[in-house]
Amino acid sequence: MDGIHDLGGMHGFGAVVVERDERVFHAAWEGRVFALVGLALAGGLANVDAFRHAIERLSPVEYLTAGYYGRWLAALERLVAERGALPRTAPRSARRDATGSPRFAAGDAVIARNVHPAGHTRLPRYVRGRRGVVARVHPVWVFPDTNAHDRGEHPQHVYAVRFAATELWGDDADRAASVHVDLFESYLEPVP
Amino acid sequence: MAHDHDDDDRAHRAEALESLLTEKGLVAPGAVDAIIRRYEQDVGPMNGAKVVARAWTDPAYRRRLLADGAAAIAELGFGGPQGEHVVVVENTPAVHNVVVCTLCSCYPWPVLGLPPSWYKDPAYRSRVVREPRGVLAEMGLPLDAHVEIRVWDSSAEVRYMVLPERPAGTDGLDADALAALVTRDAMIGVARAKAP
Numbered sequence: 001m002d003g004i005h006d007l008g009g010m011h012g013f014g015a016v017v018v019e020r021d022e023r024v025f026h027a028a029w030e031g032r033v034f035a036l037v038g039l040a041l042a043g044g045l046a047n048v049d050a051f052r053h054a055i056e057r058l059s060p061v062e063y064l065t066a067g068y069y070g071r072w073l074a075a076l077e078r079l080v081a082e083r084g085a086l087p088r089t090a091p092r093s094a095r096r097d098a099t100g101s102p103r104f105a106a107g108d109a110v111i112a113r114n115v116h117p118a119g120h121t122r123l124p125r126y127v128r129g130r131r132g133v134v135a136r137v138h139p140v141w142v143f144p145d146t147n148a149h150d151r152g153e154h155p156q157h158v159y160a161v162r163f164a165a166t167e168l169w170g171d172d173a174d175r176a177a178s179v180h181v182d183l184f185e186s187y188l189e190p191v192p
Numbered sequence: 193m194a195h196d197h198d199d200d201d202r203a204h205r206a207e208a209l210e211s212l213l214t215e216k217g218l219v220a221p222g223a224v225d226a227i228i229r230r231y232e233q234d235v236g237p238m239n240g241a242k243v244v245a246r247a248w249t250d251p252a253y254r255r256r257l258l259a260d261g262a263a264a265i266a267e268l269g270f271g272g273p274q275g276e277h278v279v280v281v282e283n284t285p286a287v288h289n290v291v292v293c294t295l296c297s298c299y300p301w302p303v304l305g306l307p308p309s310w311y312k313d314p315a316y317r318s319r320v321v322r323e324p325r326g327v328l329a330e331m332g333l334p335l336d337a338h339v340e341i342r343v344w345d346s347s348a349e350v351r352y353m354v355l356p357e358r359p360a361g362t363d364g365l366d367a368d369a370l371a372a373l374v375t376r377d378a379m380i381g382v383a384r385a386k387a388p
Contacts, residue, residue, distance in 0.1 A: 005295055005296065006294070006295060007294050007295075007314050007317040007318040008294030008295075008317065008318060008321045008322075008345065009294075009318060009321055009322045010314070010318040011318070012318075013313075013314040013315040013318050013319065014315055015315060015330060016310050016313070016315045016316045016319070016327060016330060016331060017309075017310060017313065017315065018308070018310050018331065019308070019309055019310070022308050022309060024231055024232050024236075024305065024306055025228070025232070027199050027202075027203070028203065029199065029202045029203040029205075029206040029207075031224075031227075031228040031231070031232070032206045032207075032210060032224055032228070033202075033206050033209075034227070034228070034231070034306070035223070035224040035225075035227035035228055036206070036209055036210055036213060036219065036224060038227060038273065039213070039218060039219050039220075039223055039224070039227070040213055040218050040219075043213075043217075043218035043219075044218075045218060052295075052296055055296065064314065068297065068309070068312040069202075070202060073202055073205060073206060073209075076209060077205065077209060080209065080212065080213070093276065094349055095276065095277070095349070122295060122347050122348055123347075124294055124295060124345065124347055126294075126321065126322075136279070138277070138348070138350055139277065141348060141349050144348075158348045158349070158350065160279075160344075160350070162342075165322075165324075168321070168322075169322055173322075174323070174324070174325055174341065176337065176338065176339065176340045176341060177324050177325065177340070177341040177342075177343065178340075178341070178342055178343070179321050179342075179343040179344075179345055180342060180343065180344045180345065181345045181347050182345070182346060182347045182348035182349075182350050183347070183348070184348065
């Protein structure tokens with residue numbers, strides 16, 4: 001979904017604020033929420049893609065004001081309310097063995113599809129429609145766009161695709177910078 | 193203070209969830225405390241620092257680390273959630289790597305622990321992909337214009353860790369002394385390793 005979570009390239013958030021000597025958890029509840037999410041997912045309440053999508057479905061205002069563990073808390077509450085806290089899925093890693101050859105090889109020119117699914121996706125807005133080059137061929141994982149919605153695993157290769165900063169941000173961008181984005185095979189087309 | 197009311201409210205909500213999940217059998221007694229202890233005490237950037245120090249002192253290990261990050265990290269006894277597939281990218285005088293997750297806050301927990309707030313906040317996530325050189329300079333790492341910057345957006349299940357450059361003047365140091373120079377920020381790529 002084209003949500004507030006998809007932050008890459010947005011303007012207006014100001015300086016990066018670094019907290020010195022930061023504690024792992026700022027309050028006891030943060031640690032408890034962190035642990036509860038891990039246990040609930042390991043116990044089969046939801047897969048990690050459904051959990052990430054539950055965070056994305058928070059309102060933009062809540063997303064920006066709740067803080068990181070506040071988002072986790074709200075997302076876990078939502079999943080429990082929707083699913084009744086009963087294990088639905090057998091807990092399992094999202095990695096799968098490759099069953100076919102990767103469609104792309106390192107060095108291939110690719111274009112990220114210009115699609116705007118309303119559900120979960122791991123295709124960031126800022127690369128859609130942009131041309132890049134495959135830098136690394138990663139192993140196979142289940143496809144978040146379907147797995148988050150219980151529409152099947154559709155396991156596929158993932159590729160680290162290198163996009164020149166000028167391709168993403170225009171001619172004024174840093175000529176000596178690039179962004180590598182890990183993209184599922186379904187997100188990519190060969191450059192014709 | 194409003195902050196305290198918010199914290200009280202969240203503490204109550206977390207408590208309610210914990211009771212419910214315990215009742216449903218998803219949370220065993222003591223499991224929450226054990227996880228908190230693990231991430232407060234045992235998992236953190238001191239683990240990644242040992243990996244980096246080993247790579248600086250053992251060329252064969254460095255090659256294994258760059259070829260298969262998770263396997264080389266496991267040799268030192270580190271692994272677990274968010275460390276199943278780690279790619280280590282190496283900084284050199286000509287190429288600087290920096291890691292982000294623009295969509296959420298993916299991070300290699302077994303070697304770096306849980307991420308700092310700035311890594312999870314919108315400012316870093318929105319800006320470092322668009323203006324990495326400016327963000328790095330603001331954070332105290334000015335890079336010459338000719339140094340190539342590679343930003344790694346961990347948008348799938350691969351987790352990235354930066355192997356920083358070994359600082360000058362460290363020839364006589366052993367692995368423990370070297371590990372003390374390796375900071376969390378150096379392994380994210382927003383700082384260099386400390387000078388001795």
